[in-house]
Amino acid sequence: MKLTLLLIALNVIAFLYSSADFDYYIKNYGFNSKNFLSGNYYVMITSMFLHLNLGHLVGNMIALFFLGWTIEKNVNNWLYLFVYFLSGAFANLSIMLPIFGYTPQTVAIGASAAIAGLVGLGTLMCPGKFVIYPTALPLPFIVAGAIFLLVNLSNIFVPSIVAYPAHVFGMLSGGFFGLLFGEDRKKRLFVFVLLLVLISTLPLFIGYFR
Numbered sequence: 001m002k003l004t005l006l007l008i009a010l011n012v013i014a015f016l017y018s019s020a021d022f023d024y025y026i027k028n029y030g031f032n033s034k035n036f037l038s039g040n041y042y043v044m045i046t047s048m049f050l051h052l053n054l055g056h057l058v059g060n061m062i063a064l065f066f067l068g069w070t071i072e073k074n075v076n077n078w079l080y081l082f083v084y085f086l087s088g089a090f091a092n093l094s095i096m097l098p099i100f101g102y103t104p105q106t107v108a109i110g111a112s113a114a115i116a117g118l119v120g121l122g123t124l125m126c127p128g129k130f131v132i133y134p135t136a137l138p139l140p141f142i143v144a145g146a147i148f149l150l151v152n153l154s155n156i157f158v159p160s161i162v163a164y165p166a167h168v169f170g171m172l173s174g175g176f177f178g179l180l181f182g183e184d185r186k187k188r189l190f191v192f193v194l195l196l197v198l199i200s201t202l203p204l205f206i207g208y209f210r
Contacts, residue, residue: 001065001068001069001072001189003068003072003077003080004064004065004067004068004069004071004072004080005068005149006067007068007084007111008061008064009036010049011049011051011057011060011061011064011111012057012061012149014049014050015049015050015051015054015057018050025050025090026050026107026109027107028040029042029043029046029047029050030043030045030046030047030050030107030109031043031044031092031095031107031108031109032095032104032105032107032108033095033102033104033106034104034105036092036093036096038152043092044088044089044092044093045085045088045089046089047092047107047108047109047110048085048088048089048110048111048113048114048129049099049111050110051109051110051111052109052110052161056110057184059143060110060111060112060115063104063112063115063133063134064074064111064115064118064162064193066071066131066132066133067115067118067119067122067131067133068080068118068128069131069132070122070126070130070131070141071118071122071125071126072120073129074083074125074126074129075121075122075125075126076181079121079177080118080121080130082177083117083118083121083173083174083177084114084115084117084118084146085114085121085172086117087113087116087117087118087121087169087170087171087173087174088111088114088117088170088172089096089115090169090170091113091114091116091117091163091165091166091167091169091170091173092108092113092166093169094123094163094165094166094168094169095108095163095165095166097165100156100157100165101157101159108163110163112162112163112166112167112170113163113166113167113169113170114170116148116152116166116167116168116169116170116171116174117170117171117173117174118174119133119144119145119148119170119171119173119174120143120145120170120171120173120174120176120177120178121174121175121177121178122145122174122178122190123141123144123145123146123171123174123175123178124145124175124178124182124185124188124189124192125144125178125181126141126190127140127141127142127145127192128140128141128142129141131144133148134148134151135147142188142192142195143195144190145171145192146195146196146199147169147176147199148171148197149168149171150196150199150200152164152167152168153168154169156168172192
């Protein structure tokens, strides 16, 4: 778990460092359309290492720890890092889309979009491996990925401090590379879509047979 622990350490160090003047770092290193369109493209990366508070940091690092535990055993190290950073950077762009209602001053921070990229990667690269996420019970990665995507899709247009669109875009970008480098692409994609349908319609069946 060298890469996972390294990423966790970098996030913790960045949190401690930025806590000295949080408002300054959020303003200058958080991602928003104003910063990005001003040519400060580095905010696509720096924003991934800023966290609102200790709870925000701990929640993300716990998720990263358990996801990384499974992914590092089954995915090439360079692919892991590439997907982590690319997904986080790409997902930031989602808050610039008018459909989601964010303003140019809305700031996106946190590692969750990059972590969502790992969810997408693991879902299609190692679907049968067990992961302790997003529940405390071990689930096959493909099931965990389906639950994660459905939860975020169901909240994508709900006003919230949680950037659900970034989570969705992050997972989709990670999933793309999971398909690109994974085996049995058509089969795995079919099973994933089938799980999405089954999980999303399960409440209807339960209600019908009550």
